[in-house]
Amino acid sequence: MAARQPFTDTDTADEAVRATCDDATTCKRFATSKGYWKDPYIQYFARSVGERKAPEINRGYYARVQGVNHLLDAFIKKAECDCQVINLGAGLDTTFWRLKDENLMPRKFFEVDFPTVVARKIHNIKTKPPLSKPIIETHSTDSLLLETLSECVCSDAHSLDSDRYCIIGADLRDVSNLDEKLKKFQLNPELPTLLLSECVLVYMTPSQSSNLVHWAAETFHTAMFINYEQVNMSDRFGQVMIENLQRRQCTLAGVEACQSLDSQKERFLKTGWENADALDMMTVYSMLPQDDVARIERLEFLDERELLQQLLQHYSICWASKDKHNLGLSQLAF
Numbered sequence: 001m002a003a004r005q006p007f008t009d010t011d012t013a014d015e016a017v018r019a020t021c022d023d024a025t026t027c028k029r030f031a032t033s034k035g036y037w038k039d040p041y042i043q044y045f046a047r048s049v050g051e052r053k054a055p056e057i058n059r060g061y062y063a064r065v066q067g068v069n070h071l072l073d074a075f076i077k078k079a080e081c082d083c084q085v086i087n088l089g090a091g092l093d094t095t096f097w098r099l100k101d102e103n104l105m106p107r108k109f110f111e112v113d114f115p116t117v118v119a120r121k122i123h124n125i126k127t128k129p130p131l132s133k134p135i136i137e138t139h140s141t142d143s144l145l146l147e148t149l150s151e152c153v154c155s156d157a158h159s160l161d162s163d164r165y166c167i168i169g170a171d172l173r174d175v176s177n178l179d180e181k182l183k184k185f186q187l188n189p190e191l192p193t194l195l196l197s198e199c200v201l202v203y204m205t206p207s208q209s210s211n212l213v214h215w216a217a218e219t220f221h222t223a224m225f226i227n228y229e230q231v232n233m234s235d236r237f238g239q240v241m242i243e244n245l246q247r248r249q250c251t252l253a254g255v256e257a258c259q260s261l262d263s264q265k266e267r268f269l270k271t272g273w274e275n276a277d278a279l280d281m282m283t284v285y286s287m288l289p290q291d292d293v294a295r296i297e298r299l300e301f302l303d304e305r306e307l308l309q310q311l312l313q314h315y316s317i318c319w320a321s322k323d324k325h326n327l328g329l330s331q332l333a334f
């Protein structure tokens with residue numbers, strides 16, 4: 001029997017936050033349909049390509065995906081796959097399937113999101129063989145003997161657990177509940193651990209996100225935290241971004257930590273992380289492999305380069321590390 005969740009999942013503010021996972025998925029689906037990058041799995045989470053998105057949005061998602069993947073893959077390679085990944089507020093993200101295809105599978109890949117989002121994702125996984133097959137294949141029992149997902153996973157409505165992939169319904173603002181659930185599913189605090197949050201911390205108050213980041217620093221000896229979200233939010237452009245989301249009842253409760261690259265780093269340095277770096281996405285874009293950037297810039301005509309610059313200057317990647325096992329994590333960069 002599924003355990004009842006200890007909180008209500010119904011208020012309007014949380015509903016608007018949960019809806020943002022569909023925005024991310026439809027934008028990624030559209031950008032991949034145009035050829036910005038390849039993701040053969042996103043189609044199973046967003047059935048149709050949907051409305052056209054502006055070229056600057058597509059380029060923004062390209063920079064986000066390539067930037068985050070660059071750091072994530074570098075961490076997994078440093079740890080020689082002997083590590084775990086925890087994607088916090090994972091939504092309908094497809095990174096687990098990409099890592100499997102690229103032979104970069106960590107020992108275990110965890111995802112956490114609100115229970116209702118997780119329930120949707122589990123339904124998709126169970127009903128779409130291209131999603132369930134890689135989970136069966138990464139199971140340590142001879143996968144040739146296993147034919148169905150139910151033979152190798154423990155699952156209820158709000159969680160699914162197999163040897164290498166685990167998805168958990170939990171509220172990230174309740175850190176002790178999160179810790180309990182992750183440990184129940186064999187989280188190993190001794191393993192080098194990569195924590196990832198993409199457009200997630202901004203929906204929590206600064207004290208809630210600090211608690212989460214502090215829990216991560218206390219729990220793992222060797223870890224890296226990659227956080228992608230808004231930055232430079234006190235200027236006019238930032239204010240318009242806040243107002244646009246507010247119109248959809250979506251409040252950026254954590255915008256105070258998104259004032260500058262320094263405030264992004266501070267959140268980590270104040271909570272037990274040894275190193276923190278942060279770059280705005282325009283800088284990341286200029287540091288990505290330029291032959292591929294030239295390729296994607298030929299995909300669609302961009303009318304207003306200035307708008308792209310403004311948009312990318314309002315998002316950042318911040319990455320923090322602590323490194324008891326001396327993996328050289330502080331050297332990971334662009």
Ligand SMILES: C[S@@+](CC[C@H](N)C(=O)[O-])C[C@H]1O[C@@H](n2cnc3c(N)ncnc32)[C@H](O)[C@@H]1O
Pocket residue numbers: 017018019020021024025088089090091092093112113114117170171172173197198199200203204
């Ligand atoms: C903008 S979406 C991003 C999804 C995914 N990280 C990606 O980049 O595609 C934000 C996600 O964070 C989740 N989220 C936000 N606050 C959360 C919380 N307190 N507990 C659990 N999940 C949360 C939302 O449900 C949503 O799926």
